[in-house]
Amino acid sequence: MATENLTNQNQGEVVIVSVDSTNLRFSPETITLQEGDTVRFFWSGELLAHNAVERNGLFDSGETSRNVDYSYTFKIGENGTYEYVCEPHEELGMIGTIIVQPILVDEQDLEEKPDEDDGELQEQSGEIGVPHVELVVVTGILILIYQVVRIRSFGGIKLQKESNSEEEMDAEILG
Numbered sequence: 001m002a003t004e005n006l007t008n009q010n011q012g013e014v015v016i017v018s019v020d021s022t023n024l025r026f027s028p029e030t031i032t033l034q035e036g037d038t039v040r041f042f043w044s045g046e047l048l049a050h051n052a053v054e055r056n057g058l059f060d061s062g063e064t065s066r067n068v069d070y071s072y073t074f075k076i077g078e079n080g081t082y083e084y085v086c087e088p089h090e091e092l093g094m095i096g097t098i099i100v101q102p103i104l105v106d107e108q109d110l111e112e113k114p115d116e117d118d119g120e121l122q123e124q125s126g127e128i129g130v131p132h133v134e135l136v137v138v139t140g141i142l143i144l145i146y147q148v149v150r151i152r153s154f155g156g157i158k159l160q161k162e163s164n165s166e167e168e169m170d171a172e173i174l175g
């Protein structure tokens with residue numbers, strides 16, 4: 001299922017490899033593709049007959065020819081570096097390289113998702129941090145209020161004692 005999605009998402013580029021003016025070199029000699037992309041070996045009316053054969057047989061354009069139009073599409077999972085040769089001219093250095101990179105689209109999605117999670121976790125810890133500061137401030141204010149109330153109630157007790165002695169004096173006067 002996932003593989004089908006990857007194939008559909010990737011439109012696939014086609015990169016053409018031909019033979020250069022020396023008649024003994026692929027052009028370009030090295031190409032870089034992504035999985036799903038296609039290499040197209042294409043030449044016509046060449047002086048010499050050539051072919052393109054991957055060293056491990058992954059692709060093979062067949063018999064050497066002065067006119068070749070052969071394509072190979074790299075499948076998902078076929079990332080890697082591939083060397084291919086023109087069989088009659090390999091010893092003369094007619095060798096090419098294809099670098100096939102894995103598709104990055106879904107890897108990027110996978111990389112982005114943990115980043116988003118990290119961001120959420122950081123935000124959450126930030127939210128926890130703010131109440132901590134508020135708690136300290138509120139505790140400090142409560143301690144201040146408690147002390148103010150204590151001082152005021154001591155004053156109140158003194159006032160009560162004073163009024164008590166006044167009452168006593170009144171009682172003495174009345175008596």
Ligand SMILES: [Cu+2]
Pocket residue numbers: 023024048049050051086087088089094
């Ligand atoms: Cu050749």
